[in-house]
Amino acid sequence: AMMTQRLVCETNLYAAAVAISGPLNIERPRCITAHGLRVLAIHGADDANVPVAGGRGRRGFSRVAYRAEAESRRALIAAGARYDLDVVAGAGHNLDEIDRAVQQRDGVTLAEKAAAFFGLTSEKH
Numbered sequence: 001a002m003m004t005q006r007l008v009c010e011t012n013l014y015a016a017a018v019a020i021s022g023p024l025n026i027e028r029p030r031c032i033t034a035h036g037l038r039v040l041a042i043h044g045a046d047d048a049n050v051p052v053a054g055g056r057g058r059r060g061f062s063r064v065a066y067r068a069e070a071e072s073r074r075a076l077i078a079a080g081a082r083y084d085l086d087v088v089a090g091a092g093h094n095l096d097e098i099d100r101a102v103q104q105r106d107g108v109t110l111a112e113k114a115a116a117f118f119g120l121t122s123e124k125h
Contacts, residue, residue: 005041005072008081009034018042018114021050021093024072025064035080040117042110043069044091044098052087059093 005024008017009031016038023041024031043052048059054068069085076083091101099110106113115121 005039005076008037008039009076009079016040016118018117020095020098020110021047023050023054023067023069024075025067027067029075031075031079031081034076037076037081038117039076039081039083040086040114041069041072041083042086042088042098042102042113044093044101045087045089046091047093049093057093 003022004017004019005022006026008014008019009024009026009029010033012033014037018040020042021044023043043050045052047057049057049061050066051057052069054066054071056063056065069087073083073085088098088101088105090104091098095110102108102110102113108116112121
């Protein structure tokens with residue numbers, strides 16, 4: 001997911017992207033290719049590996065100090081992208097946890113939520 005946001009920021013590979021549990025972890029990003037792109041960032045509120053608010057996760061192996069999702073949002077919006085952050089209560093870093101929490105909250109799977117974001121279904125989530 002961190003790579004997804006970086007690719008949105010630095011390449012023209014995507015028109016839209018869904019990033020899960022990973023902020024844009026670049027110091028002073030210059031997102032010159034992000035103008036007009038749409039990003040949906042989904043992050044577990046209880047993520048102990050890559051905290052939503054940034055910093056070192058207490059359960060992460062890399063010992064990296066991650067940037068906050070709010071910083072990712074600021075950088076990409078400043079570049080002209082649309083950035084929606086969905087912080088999922090009751091979920092940590094694990095994709096299955098996030099999927100279960102999204103299903104309980106929204107009544108759709110994480111895959112269905114992503115498909116709706118990409119415009120591949122008629123539902124909007």
